[in-house]
């Protein structure tokens with residue numbers, strides 16, 4: 422009976438089977454193309470049928486194992502607006518498309534192509550700044566941090582609601598941080614690290630750049646065996662209206678640790694007190710290659726503790742900001758506590774030297790422990 426039915430089915434089933442243009446492309450646009458297009462961080466574009474078809478099996482296994490899209494937060498804690506993870510319906514469509522022969526279908530079913538501004542993933546920037554000259558990165562050796570000062574030329578205060586830092590040669594940029602040096606002090610503006618997403622906040626929130634400020638680019642290049650050239654730049658999108666809230670970057674860090682040789686699970690803690698009533702809007706963990714896991718907690722003045730973000734398997738190659746879907750209220754005096762764990766054992770495949778005593782340092786074979794977090798506070802006029 423069943424066989425007979427099945428034999429009758431193919432036509433009907435064919436009509437219901439997912440096709441590339443109708444069912445798959447919209448998912449790729451939403452969840453994949455930001456990285457999988459020419460000039461971006463992923464190795465192959467996933468824009469057209471001929472580009473995607475050879476990867477069909479790999480796509481199925483990458484999404485089923487949740488390797489793609491990359492995301493590292495423990496789903497038990499916090500909801501994040503830049504979480505690109507697939508829902509189960511989308512995952513079902515991708516897998517049944519692959520299982521049913523990865524058919525193309527009709528191009529007339531395709532959605533409008535997603536528009537990406539030339540080279541930027543944020544809205545087209547109102548202004549861009551680049552390193553004063555192309556930087557020659559040697560093929561080998563240790564490269565000290567390089568600092569470049571780039572005047573903004575701003576004659577009035579500027580509120581910035583999106584920031585994207587883009588290397589022109591990602592293969593040699595370990596990270597790039599851009600600070601604002603203003604007449605009244607220094608502030609973190611934005612940065613690039615592998616897997617980073619651009620800085621952007623909710624409507625009404627922005628970072629402030631004072632008139633007369635300079636941008637300081639802190640560049641960390643790593644040699645990759647071939648001489649290379651990079652000229653990192655930053656694009657800024659100005660707030661269209663005066664914001665209600667100023668976004669300020671803070672960090673909890675601990676530079677005093679010493680990780681013993683061979684230690685497989687070495688704990689380091691850091692804490693930072695929030696100086697005024699604020700909203701927590703984003704978090705980012707930074708460690709180097711011995712980093713194993715990272716956790717952020719808020720400890721409120723009334724003694725309550727809340728886990729904000731857990732990264733159970735830290736991956737040095739992916740250091741995104743985690744933007745909170747709903748900001749967390751931090752009354753003045755709240756503490757942001759961070760716990761990092763490091764693996765200095767030979768079992769850590771990325772460990773360059775398990776016999777080393779490891780301290781804080783700028784280079785990849787040294788370590789860092791920084792919990793970055795962005796708070797939003799009411800704009801004071």
Ligand code: HEC
Nearest residue numbers: 452453455456457462463464476479480483489490491505
């Ligand atoms: C944030 C950027 C980013 C997003 C979003 C992203 N990818 Fe990737 N993808 C990468 C990078 C980088 C690599 C290569 C390095 C790696 O394998 O980790 C990759 C590799 C892959 C591979 C090869 C995997 C392998 O095992 O060799 C597949 C297949 C893939 N991606 C599919 C997808 C699909 C499908 C989506 C969306 C559902 C997606 N990716 C979303 C960045 C991304």
